[in-house]
Amino acid sequence: MTSINQGAAHGPHGFFSKEATVARPGFSRWMVPPAALAVHLCIGQAYAFSVFNAPLTKIVGITQSAPDDWSLTTLGWIFSLAIVFLGLSAAFAGKWLEKVGPRRTMFTAACCFGGGFLVSALGVYLHQIALLYLGYGVIGGIGLGLGYVSPVSTLIRWFPDRRGMATGMAIMGFGGGAMIAAPGSVALMNYFKSATSTGVAETFVVLGVVYFISMTIGALAIRIPPADWKPAGWTPPVTANRMITKNHVHIDQALKTPQFYLLWLVLFLNVTAGIGVLGQASVMIQESFKAQITAGAAAGFVGLLSLFNMGGRFVWASASDWIGRKNTYFVFFVLGAVLYYLVPQFARAGNVALFVAAYCLILSMYGGGFATIPAYLADMFGTAFVGGIHGRLLTAWAAAGIAGPVLVNYIRAYEVAQGVAKADAYTMTLHIMAVLLVIGFFCNLLVKRVNERHHMDTAAQTAS
Structure with missing residues (x-):
């Protein structure tokens, strides 16, 4: 060495x-x-x-x-x-x-x-x-x-x-x-x-x-580990999760698999649902609770969401080591869809605490989606090219960065133009976000182990 x-x-x-x-x-x-x-x-x-x-x-x-x-x-x-x-x-x-x-x-x-x-x-x-x-x-x-x-x-x-x-x-x-x-x-x-x-x-x-x-x-x-390095005292489990491969898929070959595009949609739908409300959080809480929430309190709410966005990246990604990447995204999509459906009802009921708690949990899963996806890719495609494959998958983030705010802003503007009260103008948007997460659930459900024909040969894997 x-x-x-x-x-x-x-x-x-x-x-x-x-x-x-x-x-x-x-x-x-x-x-x-x-x-x-x-x-x-x-x-x-x-x-x-x-x-x-x-x-x-x-x-x-x-x-x-x-x-x-x-x-x-x-x-x-x-x-x-x-x-x-x-x-x-x-x-x-x-x-x-x-x-x-x-x-x-x-x-x-x-x-x-x-x-x-x-x-x-x-x-x-x-x-x-x-x-x-x-x-x-x-x-x-x-x-x-x-x-x-x-x-x-x-x-x-x-x-x-x-x-x-x-x-x-x-x-x-x-x-x-x-x-x-x-x-x-x-x-x-x-x-x-x-x-x-x-x-x-x-x-x-x-x-x-x-x-x-x-x-x-x-x-x-920064340092990279020597070839075939393993943590002291750790051996890969004999009854390994079938979703975690010991093989590697080349970066160009990964784009020929259905798994890459399903995971692209999984990230895109999770991020679209979160990023749209992230940009409008301050306005949303003020319009939902007009008499109760001041501009200062709304700024505090945005700061709290940032904390949960950050903490969720570590907590959910760490949890995925125990419950599996696919199951973690199932939680994101099921729990997220339920919360998006319930948030307008919390607002109509005047329950600020439940409204804030729901958004904090939603934003923790938004952050968790970013942090869990690299490990999900490594499970599916191996570690040899995971950095490059992750880079290509991040185009889903760029697309969601356009789609999320457009959905929230334009649907809200249309609703207000139709005479809907500002406090109620987000209901349709949030229900659409819930539908997107349901679609994400089925995309995640379809993710299976990568077919062996996409794996690199043994000599190429050793060289990598």
Whole structure:
């Protein structure tokens, strides 16, 4: 092992090669989740980008928007571009990730995400919106995608006994990153604010540098296990779950299986149901309980949902190690459909506690869906190409990011236009979400073990 590492370090690929990241004897696998978190806590900032929207509309006017300032609709494209390029980079860089390994991929993510902030800072300074689109939207979005998928396959290989828990730890970081970034960004903008600056450009520079350093530390700390490594004292169960394969499916072959498309729909339907209400949670609770809920209380409700979104990623993914991935999604779809059906009744009854509890549980399952899917993919397709396959499956997230809000916003607008009271305008939407989850239940039901004809041959599996 030592000779392999030494040879790789001095070889043509050097320090960032896949070979140079193979762990030496005695390396603790518990060093890997913190390395993954160092990346995911940074890129989770994407969920907090909205704190920059209002200050970015006052770059020229400083205290209020001037005629030459950007509008909110113009600025909205920055986040949309970032999510699109997250999906594209995750989908198309999968093969490259499996070839070059996690260290080079994570370092590339650090360069793109941190560099995207610096390009955006220049865009604010020069007042060129195209540079913000390029910086945070395109370059930063590529950093988001690469950073999101790069630690996943590594964690799964280090924790064959706890795949769900391992991926849940990292993806929990993505859910929690915004909780650090939002107040931190506001504090920085207040610190840099002056008579001639809103503080946004300076904040972008600081964030770009801090995120680059943190993500680079994660890239330097990451290690991959030697071939055929197993945790001490652990042996794969003899009576293994038939849904968990010991074989591997090539990334291109995975796209030829019905299982890939069924799992794509499973993720798409679960995320569509959650993401639509996530964006409207504050307005929804205020309109449902007009006399009881203030804007401040609604903001607290949104914060509580974020906590359950984050915690659900770890709790549900860990639970999936015990009850199985397929059963975990059955819980999501059955319980989710029932809750979506009941929420309008809780609102009509004026029961705030049940309304809040239902949404907290719904959002925990929304987060849990993200964290459980990588382990589900590893069970079905093996671990050799799981990072790349996961990247391609994340196109379901991008599609749901459009479908969910469109369903909620347009159906609500139609209902209000037809004379339906605002407090009741979400009933049809929530019932449609319940139907989507029922469809998801049947998609999950149809998931079976991958046919042996899709497995790689023994020699190829050994080489991987």
